[in-house]
Amino acid sequence: METGVFVFLEFLREILLPLPDVTEKICFGTPAFYVNKKIFARIKEDGQNLVISTLERDKWMQANPNVYHITDHYINYSYMLVRINKVDPEELQGLLITAWRNRANKTLINKYEGSNL
Numbered sequence: 001m002e003t004g005v006f007v008f009l010e011f012l013r014e015i016l017l018p019l020p021d022v023t024e025k026i027c028f029g030t031p032a033f034y035v036n037k038k039i040f041a042r043i044k045e046d047g048q049n050l051v052i053s054t055l056e057r058d059k060w061m062q063a064n065p066n067v068y069h070i071t072d073h074y075i076n077y078s079y080m081l082v083r084i085n086k087v088d089p090e091e092l093q094g095l096l097i098t099a100w101r102n103r104a105n106k107t108l109i110n111k112y113e114g115s116n117l
Contacts, residue, residue, distance in 0.1 A: 005047040008084050012041065012050075015093050019100050020108040020115075033100075035108065040099040043084075050082040050092075053099045060095075 009031055016022050016033045023034050032042030040053040054060065057080040060068040067086045074080065082092065101109055 005043060005084065008050075009043065011089065012043075012096070015096055016041065016100065019097070019104075020111045021104070022100065035100055035103045036105060038103045040103045041096060044081065048084055050084055050087075051079050052082055052095060053078055053102060054080050054095065055102060 012031075012033065013024070017024065019035070021035050025032055025034060027039060027042050028045055030043040030045055030047075032039050034040065042051050043049075044051050051074075055078060057068075057070070057078065060080060061070070067083050067088075069081050069083070070079070071081065082095070101112075104112070
């Protein structure tokens with residue numbers, strides 16, 4: 001992997017690991033983040049994209065197709081790809097927290113909302 005992907009991984013860790021019950025494991029040979037044993041984000045094998053769970057994929061892909069896209073593999077899944085070198089960090093932070101919330105249970109969401117993260 002390129003040096004840039006390691007910097008990006010540290011960015012992901014800073015955002016995601018403080019969230020309640022987030023764990024980091026390897027998935028398809030790359031770092032991935034889970035909550036309730038459900039994956040919600042991982043670095044794609046190409047080291048240039050982030051795979052992220054989303055319920056609003058079409059919205060994001062229409063708004064900025066240079067950043068948000070899918071391959072044929074993801075058509076039937078609720079994931080999209082995010083180009084690491086083109087995404088706005090603040091926008092991505094919001095997407096990551098939303099992805100976590102969509103996979104977390106109510107107890108974890110309440111814990112997060114009361115924690116000032």
